[in-house]
Amino acid sequence: MHLLIQIQNQIKQAITKTWPDLLIPIIEVTPAPNSVGQQNNFGDYSCAVALNLAKQLRANPLEIAEQLKNALGQVELIADTTVTAPGFINFHLDYPTVAQIILAPATRNSQLATRPRNIVIEHTSINPNKAAHVGHLRNACLGDSLARVLRTLGHQVEVQNYIDDLGLQVADSVVAYETFGKLPEGVAWDKWFWEVYAKIQPKYESQPELIERREAILKEMEQGQNQTAKRIVKEMVSAHLTTLKRFGIAYDNLVYEHDIVGHHLWDNVFTELKNKRLIVQPKSGKHKGAWIVKFGTTEDEDKVLVRSNSVPTYVAKDLAYALWKFGLTSTLPGYTRKFSQADEVVNVIDNRQAYPQAVIKQTLSKLGYQSQADNYLHLSYGVVKLSERAMQTLGETTTGKTTYSMSGRAGIGVIVDDLFTTVMEAQIKAHQTEPQIAEQIAVGSIRYYMLKTRPEREIIFDFDEALKTDGNTGIYLQYAYARANNILAKVAPSLDGLGTLLTLGELNIVPPTNGGVTPRHPELLSPELVEGSGFIPSVIPSAIKESTLSPRHPEFISGSNTNKAIFDNLNPQEKNLIKVLTEFDFNLSLSADELDPSKLCDYAYQLANAFAKFYETSPVVGANTEAQKEFRTGLVTVYAKVLSEVLSLLGIPQLDRI
Structure with a gap:
């Protein structure tokens, strides 16, 4: 449990104790705004719950805050609790104690989910007919980082990539292949089809026979008879996997639509829907002859699952796929699952598909699978568009708009x-x-x-x-990691840099083995994290036990006047870095709870900035005393490990040097 959560719980208990019948509002304890090196009356963390309680109690929020402060009593790891107008409760960290704790070794165990879940994450799902673009990459990066976060928290995660190999886009590519001939020697399949897929579109207007050919190809594909389509799909999927592997992205299962159809998963679901009278076949109107799920009072609100020509829609296939993810339908031969039933399913799909995703969720509920419906989650994200400058760089025509859709x-x-x-x-x-x-x-x-x-x-x-290399960028974070390595290499040149220094300590990072570039997390190619890897500073009351404190430098805990002086006289930059380090696990959990890896990006940038301020003001090699040098060495070591962990979760390679 992170300190912020601990404080929130204690505030909740104080409210219940003081006003037993009160409706408890949402309680948020957040890092207080501050400028490093300046006096901050808001402490390190602040809570505005008294302002929210003022209406219920019809009392002055400042007085309510004072009452809560008194009811709270002593908060562990907090040196002082204060109140400021108009009603903030402020918490000041006990920095000497917290500093000792983060220098002590910790394990991931305290951060593991109390109830590990079986979670399926579906992401990427590029139509296998042309090269991957940056919109596809956003999807894949979101899903991949979320999978890393959830695995780190102890959940069992299976990553799936759905391959729509029976779709119209593949048929278009077959028509293009037949029309424009074989691809030139030495040209990549995915890039050639990027071009000819676009070139075939206007030809449908001038050559209507191509539309008839496309319909015939679609039927052949459904029956598994078009060999050209199979070859195109194979080459496209291979190209996509090669592209994404470069970014450290891999999958447990590639799920092909032809298997969903060929093994009659939809047929079984269709029968269940009819038996439970959850779908109807209108005799008239715009959906005459189709099978629909009714979601409102108008035809426009209904969702077609089977067209009037008896062809199931993609929503129907996705419904069958959803049931398979949860283990609620027959198995698919040839697929090895990490678990037989998922507790939770997360679909990384752009926000244009919000309605179809809602239809599947509601249909699961109608079928009686309420728990599964509640745990069928849509990680909805905005699409990637192009700026006017990007369009001009690509040589495309612009019309004065600020953004342009990719197509x-x-x-x-x-x-x-x-x-x-x-x-x-x-x-x-x-x-x-x-x-x-x-x-x-x-x-x-x-x-x-x-x-x-x-x-x-x-x-x-x-x-x-x-292409930016400064400010809030990936390379800035990589520089921040390399800078820490450089400091530690100077402190212990005989230890050959950060990798060896940490290996000889308690944190057990494997040193780099490829000419200065840390190996890019080979465990991600087989999705289980290496057991025991990683460190999370766990600033929780249960960690404050003499028996658990065995830091790299045990003399810091010895109580000597010299080392006590180090902890009692931390400068503002040291304090700020310590504070940010303690917030890692909170941001990790927040990222998982909100399905939002950008929370970790914010944290990584904040951590790197805190280290930059520390670096400017707090020399390690040139420290005033040996004790101070040892302390700062330990602090930089912990910082490097935490940043390494965050970068790993974001899929960003850690570089010993740049």
């Missing part, structure tokens, strides 16, 4: 592989960076660019923004 049918978009090459080459050109390191910088820069925006917001893609 595969029009061939407008930023291909992921092209962006990766652009970022990598820009780094090499500007800084003469070694290609191997430039690749890792490109991965970090692009992933962070995709993740730092709140999921619900659109990303307006701009090449200049994607």
Whole structure:
């Protein structure tokens, strides 16, 4: 339990004790706004619950805050509790104690979910007919980082990638292949189909026979008879996996639509829906002859599951797929599941699909699967659009708008592989960076660019923004990690840098083995985290036991006057870094609870900034005393490990040097 949660619980108890019959409002304890080095009357954490209680109690919020402060009594790890107008309760950290705790080794166990769940995350799901663009990459980065977060918290996670190999887009690509001939020698399949998929679209108007051919291809695909379609799908999926593997993204199962159809999963669900009279077949109106689920009083609110030509819609197939994820329908031969039944399903799908996702959720409820409906979650995110400058860079026509939608049918978009090459080459050109390191910088820069925006917001893609190397960027975080490594290498040059220094201590990080670039988390290619890897500073009351404190430098706990002076005289920058370090597990849990990896991006940037201020004011090698040097070495060591953990969760490679 994080300190903020502990304080919230104690406030709740104080309210109940003081006003037993009161309706308890939402209680939030948040880091107080402050400027490092300045006196802060709001303490380190602040709570405004007294302001919310004022209406109920019809009393002065300042007086309510005083009553709550007195009812709280002593809060562990808090040196002082104060009240400020108009009714804030402020908590001042006991920095000497907290500093000792974060220097002590800790395990991940205290951060594991109290009730581990079996969770399916479906993400990526690119139509297998052309190259992946940055919109697809946003989806994949969101899903991949969320999976990392949930695994770190102790949940069992199965990552699925749904391959719509029977869709119209694949049929379009077959028509394009037949129309434009075989792809040229040496040209990548996905990039060639990016071009011809766009070129075939206008031909449907001038050559209507191509539409008839496309319909015939669709039927052949449903029957598993079109070999060209199978070849295209195979090559496209391979290309997509290669592109995404470069970013550390992998899957437990690739689920093909032809298996959902071929093994009659939908047929079984269709029968169940009819038997339970949950679908109807109108005799007249716009849905005449179709099978629909009624969701309102008008035809427009109804959702078609089976068209009048007896062809199931994609929503119908997704419903069958959802039931399979939960283990509520027959199994699919050839698929190995990590667990037979999911407790929770998270679908990473853009916000344009909010209504179909709601239909599936409500239909699960109508079928009687209320628990599954409650745990069928849609991680809805805004699409990636292009800025006017990005359009001009791509050589596309602009019309004075500020944003432009990407369109595969029009061939407008930023291909992921092209962006990766652009970022990598820009780094090499500007800084003469070694290609191997430039690749890792490109991965970090692009992933962070995709993740730092709140999921619900659109990303307006701009090449200049994607290529930035300062400010709130992935490379800034990588520099922040490399800088810590450089400090520790100077402190202990014989230990060959951070990797070895930490290995010899309690934190057990495996040192780099590939010429200065930390291995890019091989455990992510088989989705289980390496047992025992990682460290989370657990600032909780139960951690304050003499027997549990065995830091890298035990003399700090010995009670000597010299070392007591170190803890009693921390400078503002040291305090700020310590405070931010203690907030990691809170932000980790927040990211999981809100299905929002951008929370960890915010935290990573805050942590790197706290370290930058520490670095400017608190020399390690040139510390005033040996005790101070040892203390700051320990603090930098913990900082490096926590930042390493955050970067890992975001999929950003950690570099010993840049």
